[in-house]
Amino acid sequence: MAETILEMRGITKTFPGVKALSNVNLDVRKGEIHAIVGENGAGKSTLMKVLSGVYPFGTYTGDIHYEGHECRFTGIHDSEKRAIVIIHQELALVPLLSITENIFLGNEQARFGVIDWNRAKRRAAELLRKVGLREDPDTLITDIGTGKQQLVEIAKALSKDVKLLILDEPTASLSEKDSQHLLDLLLEFKRQGMTAILISHKLNEVKRVADRVTVIRDGQTIETMDKADVTEDRIITSMVGRTMEDRYPTREPKIGETIFEVRNWTVHHPVHPERQVIKGINLHLKKGEIVGLAGLMGAGRTEFAMSVFGRSYGVNVSGEILLHGKPADTSTVSKAVASGLAYATEDRKVYGLNLIDHIKHNVTVANLPGVSKSGVIDDMAELRVANDYRKKTNIRSSSIYQITGNLSGGNQQKVVLSKWLFANPQVLILDEPTRGIDVGAKYEIYTIINKLADEGRGILVISSEMPELLGICDRIYVLNEGRIVGEFGRHEASQEKIMRAIVRGEEKAAS
């Protein structure tokens, strides 16, 4: 058995009013890939911040032993000195600096404060080769995609001669291909003797690369299992503390006539107008129907939805939109809303909510005329509406006057849904409605979606989680490279079929 390189014992960390970690134990063996899984808010990132010194010694209790010595890190510099490097979920790169400059940021190849650029570039090129990134080291970070940026982060870690690499959800925003490359790289480094801790939500990735898996729930370690014992069911059971047979609420679909139709929808890229992002999409929604839009990252799902919703994305948009069989004008957001369309964004914090304002104002903002008369807001009507929707969507908050920035992801999503429900749309496009939400809250969101469909709306759900689409949709379109490459009914759809449609679509695109 390999020796233990890292041992964290009895780690407890409290924030004002909240116990984030309670007596957590973790041991990592030299040369293994150790995965940490858990729901959002379970305490994974907090634990890693304790380990890397972001939360300095003294702000937590418990001890950390690394390579046989007790460690008392007072800052991230201390842990990096011991060759522990953490790569955070939000990449810490400076967009307008070059790859070289980013790799050696804070660790410049300099003598007496004067940077030796030749040496820096040579070393950067070397590191880029190691991580398999074929880019000029002078390229600016902003000019390369997220997948490549992730590789730059890893190159940066390698430049510090990392021994223990911590990756916090590294593939969260990567395409399938980039994710695979990253995981392969991780396995390669493991062969060279590096130890890694991988925090991930994606259980298939964990199964693929991890030697052992530790499950954290509610700030406590639940169990650590070996590769041989790892099954998806077992991980889920430990993660949520209950078996997840009923991950999706049941529903009898009551499907009526077609209410929404998109014909021959074509959209061009806003920065490179010669590039077609959406290439002639045709789709329709029926009354009371929940339709899924599957596809990989970058397939054009969000771009499609936003271009339909008031031309919020893209240029040279062409095609036709019909609501109840009649052509509808959705050329601005307000016209789209007026004609009965709503779009709940995938990025709540950036596009969905005014985080510094309270629930009441966020709920009514898309339909202010609904609570006002000739431009004057009726306080009482607004109060009533906000309280109604808070109850209806079960937003857990002290009152409607709670600032939305302080709500959990699930409750924020309910506020976004409430906002659009109050606009009373006929057609609702939900973009990644459960992203970043824990399992319990997901169930509530699904229940709301079902109810909306049963009230006679048409609902288009965009999701990267295929089980979710299979669990809640009546019909699924598969989108790839801006084209619809497949359409499956509830009973014929399966993950394999969807993946096959995507891959076949990719072959077609390549040929």
Added chain:
Amino acid sequence: MSTEIAPSTVNPAKASAQQAIKENLREYGLVLALIAIMVFFQFMTGGILFLPVNLTNVVLQNSYIIVMALGMLLVIVAGHIDLSVGSVAGFVGAVAAVLMVDYGINPLLAGILCIAVGAIIGGAQGYFIAYMKIPSFIVTLAGMLVFKGLLLALLGGRSVGPFPTEFQLLSAGFIPDVFGPITLVAPALNASRNPIPNTGVVLHATTMVIAVLIVAAMLYFALKSRRARESHGYEAEPFALFIVKNLVMSGIVLFLMYKFASYKGLPNVLIVMGLLIALFVFLTKRMTFGRRIFAMGGNVKAAALSGINTERLTFFVFVIMGMLAALAGLIYAARLNQATPKAGAGMELDVIAAVFVGGASAMGGVGEVAGAVIGAFIMGVMNNGMGIMGINIDWQQVIKGMVLLGAVAFDLYNKKKS
């Protein structure tokens, strides 16, 4: 971050009273600060600050700042800034002088033309900011230079005045006393049987009538909104607190109005200001237009995706700012009774300071009309008080700078704590 409220073991009625007092303290913190500053200077100036003539002066000295602060509040809440307002005010004042003095145009018509000029200036700047997406800092910095230059060009180095008497009334006039004066204490007479100034108490009756009407309206609306809340089954603040709060506010209003009444009554410009303040409170609190400005300042992307036409909204915010800057320019010119090449210089900084002292956030999305007005008065009272005390202008600047920094730092500290 969990913010769920733990079940309280305290008596709920008492807890809600405490909570209400706490909320109110935060809300009225600025008012208390202003009162404290006034009381402080009342002592330091040996009782001059609260003299009716001086209080009237404070209003006249700050009226144009407050008028612009109303527009600046919208601009800052919308997430922008306007550095050009001082130059615009100065330029419009010069336009007014040229129209009225050089061309002899009727003051009312000239005034309307000047406000229109302000709207066009605001619209031009708003166009570059809203539709061309040039940062407001840059556009209005350019505007500041352009209109400062145009002011000089228009006046050609001379001062133009005096204005027609009707126009002077805007800043120097008082409302007529239609109900006739009330003599509480007859003034002492001098040897030639004329009343000696500053003796006796003769009240401007119309001012007192207006005061009573204002207090009655305040109480009526407060009661009405309380009734509405209760009838819809929503919790209102404890009744005792409600009474105390309204009595104190009414008392302050009556006290100030009494002071005005015992000088020459309400200045015309205070009436203009009061109406504008009421309009802007209504606009920000109750109108969809105002609500949308806050939504846009809080998160412009989310606002756009909620169907708000953010470009048009930004454009109109700057149009309003331009009109208010023009009005302020008129008030200022009327007060000096001439247009000078130096008019408006540096005014934008006082206006912006007032809005920030009043609790607005430089990031946008947060701010209150009442806060901006009180912020302007805090700065104004300090100017006035320090002036009476004979503190040098250099040290006045230092102290005002520190107060601006301190007020914002204190506000942020409080927000972090809560």
